Amino acid sequence: MNRKDDEDDERKRRRPDPFEELFGFSDMFGFSNMDEEFKKMQKLAEKMMTQGRQRMNKDPFVYGFTVRTGPEGKPQIEEFGNAKDYFHEGEDKSEWTPLTDVQETDESVLVTIDIPGVEKEDINLQVKKDSLSVSVDGKRKYGKTIRLPSEVDPEGSDARYNNGVLEVELKKESEEVGKKLEIE
Numbered sequence: 001m002n003r004k005d006d007e008d009d010e011r012k013r014r015r016p017d018p019f020e021e022l023f024g025f026s027d028m029f030g031f032s033n034m035d036e037e038f039k040k041m042q043k044l045a046e047k048m049m050t051q052g053r054q055r056m057n058k059d060p061f062v063y064g065f066t067v068r069t070g071p072e073g074k075p076q077i078e079e080f081g082n083a084k085d086y087f088h089e090g091e092d093k094s095e096w097t098p099l100t101d102v103q104e105t106d107e108s109v110l111v112t113i114d115i116p117g118v119e120k121e122d123i124n125l126q127v128k129k130d131s132l133s134v135s136v137d138g139k140r141k142y143g144k145t146i147r148l149p150s151e152v153d154p155e156g157s158d159a160r161y162n163n164g165v166l167e168v169e170l171k172k173e174s175e176e177v178g179k180k181l182e183i184e
Contacts, residue, residue, distance in 0.1 A: 037075075037077045041065065041079075044063070045063075063079070063080075063081040064079070064080050064081050064099065065077055065078060065079045065080070066078050066080075066099065078100070079097065080096075080097045080098060080099040080100075081096060081097060095141040095142065095143050096140065096141065096142050096143075097142070097143070097144050098113050098114050098115050098134065098142045098144055099113075099114040100112065100113050100114070100144065100146055102146060102148070102149065104149050104150060106172075107171065107172055108152075108169050108170055108171050108172055109148050109149060109150055109152055109169075109170045109172065110167070110168070110169055110170075111132055111146060111148075111167070111168040111169075111170065112165060112166070112167050112168075113134055113144075113165070113166040113167075113168070114164060114165060114166075115134070115136055115140075115142050115161075115164060115165075115166055116140075116164030117139065117140045117164065118136045118138045118139065118140055118142070118164075119138055120161045122136050122137055122138030123135075123136050123161060123166060124136070124137070125159060125168065127152065127154040127157050127170060128154065129151045129152060129153075129154065129173065130147065130148055130151055130152075131145055131146060131147055131148055132145070132146045132148060132168060132170065133145040133146070134146075134166065148170065150172050150173075151172070151173045152170035152171060152172055152173055153170075153171050153172070153173045153174070154170075156170070156171030157169065157170045157171065
């Protein structure tokens with residue numbers, strides 16, 4: 001980079017956002033948080049480009065993210081892949097974070113997990129009332145714990161694996177009906 005490029009970058013950093021100056025909406029709807037998340041991802045991408053060239057021929061890496069509207073309308077950013085750990089020396093870089101989707105119906109919570117390239121026998125699922133953990137210990141390694149939007153009955157669950165997609169249906173825990181007490 002030359003001096004002119006450095007000056008242009010510095011000027012861009014100092015330039016205020018005219019939309020923000022006029023309306024000041026950055027914190028409304030959680031956009032300032034999303035801006036910070038995108039800045040983190042940009043720094044990771046820059047690190048991947050500078051450090052990754054010498055390591056790129058050794059192991060493959062994948063990095064992606066999804067953005068969803070979470071509780072109270074705040075954006076939630078979920079990362080997946082193995083690139084996040086790829087650039088931390090001394091860590092096991094072979095475990096991938098799978099892409100997941102969680103949908104809630106009146107009776108159940110449906111979790112879809114993308115874990116291609118594994119055998120059904122290598123998939124381990126652990127269901128608790130408020131979370132689902134998946135780990136795969138095969139040719140490819142995956143691992144993730146997913147917080148569930150509602151409490152579920154661990155006994156009332158079904159799982160299907162087909163073409164690299166694991167679908168887990170978790171029955172919601174039924175609300176306990178109280179017992180009427182007679183007064184003596």
